[in-house]
Amino acid sequence: xxxxxxxxxxxxxxxxxxxxxxxxxxxxxxxxxxxxxxxxxxxxxxxxxxxxxxxxxxxxxxxxxxxxxxxxxxxxxxxxxxxxxxxxxxxxxxxxxxxxxxxxxxxxxxxxxxxxxxxxxxxxxxxxxxxxxxxxxxxxxxxxxxxxxxxxxxxxxxxxxxxxxxxxxxxxxxxxxxxxxxxxxxxxxxxxxxxxxxxxxxxxxxxxxxxxxxxxxxxxxxxxxxxxxxxx
Amino acid sequence: xxxxxxxxxxxxxxxxxxxxxxxxxxxxxxxxxxxxxxxxxxxxxxxxxxxxxxxxxxxxxxxxxxxxxxxxxxxxxxxxxxxxxxxxxxxxxxxxxxxxxxxxxxxxxxxxxxxxxxxxxxxxxxxxxxxxxxxxxxxxxxxxxxxxxxxxxxxxxxxxxxxxxxxxxxxxxxxxxxxxxxxxxxxxxxxxxxxxxxxxxxxxxxxxxxxxxxxxxxxxxxxxxxxxxxxxxxxxxxxxxxxxxxxxxxxxxxxxxxxxxxxxxxxxxx
Numbered sequence: 001x002x003x004x005x006x007x008x009x010x011x012x013x014x015x016x017x018x019x020x021x022x023x024x025x026x027x028x029x030x031x032x033x034x035x036x037x038x039x040x041x042x043x044x045x046x047x048x049x050x051x052x053x054x055x056x057x058x059x060x061x062x063x064x065x066x067x068x069x070x071x072x073x074x075x076x077x078x079x080x081x082x083x084x085x086x087x088x089x090x091x092x093x094x095x096x097x098x099x100x101x102x103x104x105x106x107x108x109x110x111x112x113x114x115x116x117x118x119x120x121x122x123x124x125x126x127x128x129x130x131x132x133x134x135x136x137x138x139x140x141x142x143x144x145x146x147x148x149x150x151x152x153x154x155x156x157x158x159x160x161x162x163x164x165x166x167x168x169x170x171x172x173x174x175x176x177x178x179x180x181x182x183x184x185x186x187x188x189x190x191x192x193x194x195x196x197x198x199x200x201x202x203x204x205x206x207x208x209x210x211x212x213x214x215x216x217x218x219x220x221x222x223x224x225x226x227x228x229x230x231x232x
Numbered sequence: 233x234x235x236x237x238x239x240x241x242x243x244x245x246x247x248x249x250x251x252x253x254x255x256x257x258x259x260x261x262x263x264x265x266x267x268x269x270x271x272x273x274x275x276x277x278x279x280x281x282x283x284x285x286x287x288x289x290x291x292x293x294x295x296x297x298x299x300x301x302x303x304x305x306x307x308x309x310x311x312x313x314x315x316x317x318x319x320x321x322x323x324x325x326x327x328x329x330x331x332x333x334x335x336x337x338x339x340x341x342x343x344x345x346x347x348x349x350x351x352x353x354x355x356x357x358x359x360x361x362x363x364x365x366x367x368x369x370x371x372x373x374x375x376x377x378x379x380x381x382x383x384x385x386x387x388x389x390x391x392x393x394x395x396x397x398x399x400x401x402x403x404x405x406x407x408x409x410x411x412x413x414x415x416x417x418x419x420x421x422x423x424x425x426x427x428x429x430x431x432x433x434x435x436x437x438x439x440x441x442x443x444x445x446x447x448x449x450x451x452x453x454x455x456x457x458x459x460x461x462x463x464x465x466x467x468x469x470x471x472x473x474x475x476x477x478x479x480x481x482x483x484x485x486x487x488x489x490x491x492x493x494x495x496x497x498x499x500x501x502x
Contacts, residue, residue: 001328007315014354072313078315079313080327080367081323081326
């Protein structure tokens with residue numbers, strides 16, 4: 001009997017176009033281009049741009065890449081096979097969070113390498129710091145969009161709702177603290193974070209990102225295991 | 233799954249009620265029981281209750297002497313979701329419904345339902361009609377003792393329907409199939425095999441007569457305490473029990489001596 005993870009790998013193998021790999025490649029090339037444009041103003045700006053504009057879409061692409069465009073139906077399909085709800089929920093959450101975090105790390109390190117200037121600190125320390133931060137942000141975005149992908153049967157509408165919330169609430173002064181990207185910019189030392197450190201420390205931002213990833217993952221898990229609509 | 237001595241009465245349902253409609257009692261020894269109601273919410277509630285998705289407010293569901301449990305059930309929802317990366321054959325093997333243990337069995341089962349062409353097609357690339365047919369085949373081929381099918385023929389590929397009817401007729405002893413429907417598309421199956429249980433809602437009998445004669449009829453209806461309403465040249469009589477009310481109405485019409493253009497039963501007539 002095929003396991004949930006086994007089914008997922010089968011699904012990835014049978015995807016007509018390897019959506020995930022294709023998109024990651026395209027984004028990588030695009031980012032490198034962007035990064036070179038920003039080169040005269042430094043790595044920080046390139047990373048800030050990455051955080052602000054690309055982590056969230058990247059998480060969505062990962063979600064689509066792993067689960068296809070009908071996320072809720074795929075999860076229900078696995079449950080229809082008779083797999084345990086907890087098993088399916090755990091695989092769903094873990095695959096999204098891990099893949100999203102991995103994609104974010106790859107992108108961040110690519111940008112970091114491409115946009116370095118002579119005035120930047122040592123490459124190794126930059127890479128280590130940005131690795132931790134990007135993994136955290138990728139994971140929290142992955143969990144955030146996973147939850148929304150499970151809310152409605154139409155995944156696109158669900159994710160548009162998620163994006164809407166992200167951008168509208170983030171633009172309200174102070175409310176941006178609820179979402180990952182402000183914390184990510186702060187941790188990466190972006191210009192938007194001027195004065196931010198007085199309110200929220202780096203440690204608090206890191207903890208918040210961990211907490212957000214956990215919270216959204218738990219809610220996704222709960223949605224699959226408890227919602228009646230997933231059982232038939 | 234079937235316990236010794238259970239062949240006489242597989243499933244016993246009693247005392248279910250929802251929104252003033254009640255399913256007092258039925259037993260399904262073998263074969264098919266259709267639960268017919270025009271009320272969509274009631275049908276969905278019945279399915280959820282029989283599928284153990286929602287707990288009945290009152291009443292009981294027994295399989296033999298013990299309560300019905302999820303591993304006893306093979307379910308077909310109205311629009312089932314499927315693992316889209318698997319082919320129909322793989323679905324039958326991987327499903328926990330125990331309908332096929334190897335590829336040969338799975339292919340034979342699909343072919344028996346006229347789905348030879350779908351054997352190697354991924355479920356995600358099938359039409360909804362075909363994918364529902366695959367789930368229905370898996371449900372019917374399952375060795376679980378109770379199968380609950382929610383409107384099995386709606387949204388099903390027409391070429392599969394005769395195979396489904398044949399399969400229902402040839403179900404082995406000890407298998408109980410409960411179908412929730414709004415009409416009787418499987419009437420001959422139910423008639424030949426087991427119980428036909430109609431969950432009758434309150435109905436209206438519409439009598440169309442010449443407008444001038446309406447008063448003659450209503451006078452007799454009032455005399456016999458039938459509840460009615462008049463719209464244009466149509467008199468609608470509310471009926472809780474058609475078997476009792478129809479003869480009374482017939483007597484009213486005869487007594488009034490009027491000409492009836494048409495008589496029809498509305499709202500969930502079966």
